[in-house]
Amino acid sequence: MKESPADKPSSFTSSTSGLSFAETNRQLVAPETWVDDHGDYLFRFAWKRLQNREIAEDMVQETYLEALKGFKTFRGDASERTWLISILRHKIVDYFRKSSREDLVEDERSLDGSEDSFDENGKWAIKPLNWKYDPKSLLEKKEFWQILKRCLGELPQRMAHTFTLRELEELGSAEISQIVGISLNNLSVVLYRARMKLRRCLEINWFEQKAG
Amino acid sequence: MLNCREASQLISESLDKPLTLRQRMSLKAHLLMCRYCTRFQRQMLFLRDIIRRAAHQETGDAGPESSDISLTLEARKRIKDAMKRTSLGE
Numbered sequence: 001m002k003e004s005p006a007d008k009p010s011s012f013t014s015s016t017s018g019l020s021f022a023e024t025n026r027q028l029v030a031p032e033t034w035v036d037d038h039g040d041y042l043f044r045f046a047w048k049r050l051q052n053r054e055i056a057e058d059m060v061q062e063t064y065l066e067a068l069k070g071f072k073t074f075r076g077d078a079s080e081r082t083w084l085i086s087i088l089r090h091k092i093v094d095y096f097r098k099s100s101r102e103d104l105v106e107d108e109r110s111l112d113g114s115e116d117s118f119d120e121n122g123k124w125a126i127k128p129l130n131w132k133y134d135p136k137s138l139l140e141k142k143e144f145w146q147i148l149k150r151c152l153g154e155l156p157q158r159m160a161h162t163f164t165l166r167e168l169e170e171l172g173s174a175e176i177s178q179i180v181g182i183s184l185n186n187l188s189v190v191l192y193r194a195r196m197k198l199r200r201c202l203e204i205n206w207f208e209q210k211a212g
Numbered sequence: 213m214l215n216c217r218e219a220s221q222l223i224s225e226s227l228d229k230p231l232t233l234r235q236r237m238s239l240k241a242h243l244l245m246c247r248y249c250t251r252f253q254r255q256m257l258f259l260r261d262i263i264r265r266a267a268h269q270e271t272g273d274a275g276p277e278s279s280d281i282s283l284t285l286e287a288r289k290r291i292k293d294a295m296k297r298t299s300l301g302e
Contacts, residue, residue: 035292040282047281048267057287064291065298122215128251135262139269148266166228167260168267173228192224199255 034064038081042088049092049164051153059095063088089169093179096161100180117196128199129207144206151201155194162187163194214242219249223256 042063046056066087078086119125138144152160158180165176177187214222219242222235231239243250283291 122217
């Protein structure tokens with residue numbers, strides 16, 4: 001409607017065009033509401049994948065900083081939250097990539113299978129129990145949540161990252177083996193070990209108790 | 213014949229990629245006679261199901277533990293301050 005040239009937004013925000021710009025971009029240019037609107041959500045997303053408050057907070061902070069730098073490229077074709085999550089997801093994968101270099105040694109040790117579930121003939125040394133539970137109702141129990149969190153937290157770091165990429169991010173084997181820097185064969189072994197450990201941890205701490 | 217250790221490895225692998233025909237046949241044969249590996253297979257599917265459900269509950273303000281997991285006031289402030297510094301620094 002106005003014939004004012006749109007080359008530079010003037011510093012006088014009282015003009016109509018200035019106001020509407022501020023209005024449509026209110027969320028994006030007000031970083032403080034950003035943190036209040038999505039902070040907990042992003043933090044929970046990160047926490048589930050990292051099992052560590054400090055690192056999760058760092059990831060959320062980095063996400064906001066990157067979002068701040070990149071918000072001009074945000075086209076608004078996804079919701080703001082979806083956009084932030086996609087940045088956060090990249091941050092977490094990057095973190096996994098970097099940290100997998102560092103804790104190679106720690107994890108190799110846990111690959112030797114010292115906590116073997118089988119006897120010398122390859123038969124179950126401790127027989128798996130019958131898990132008679134409905135997953136949905138189980139997740140409503142706070143006690144079970146605590147145990148699940150603890151069991152995930154007990155996995156060696158690199159194993160936990162690998163498991164997270166597979167089961168939470170649902171990435172394919174080839175992509176995961178690149179991120180964490182291991183061969184496809186070793187990836188199978190790592191995922192197998194993670195599942196065996198989790199299975200056993202849940203069985204000891206929950207299913208054995210509940211079976212009485 | 214597969215033993216239970218080998219069967220459990222194949223069961224885990226089947227969660228990540230399709231098994232070969234030969235692998236599927238021998239696993240099937242083992243599962244027919246081994247109820248512990250059959251239980252193990254169900255446990256693996258259960259584990260996947262529950263982890264993925266848990267992952268999707270994060271959205272939620274629902275979920276029994278959601279209130280425990282939130283940004284502390286200090287973290288919130290720190291992030292806001294960092295954002296201010298970034299936008300001023302441009």
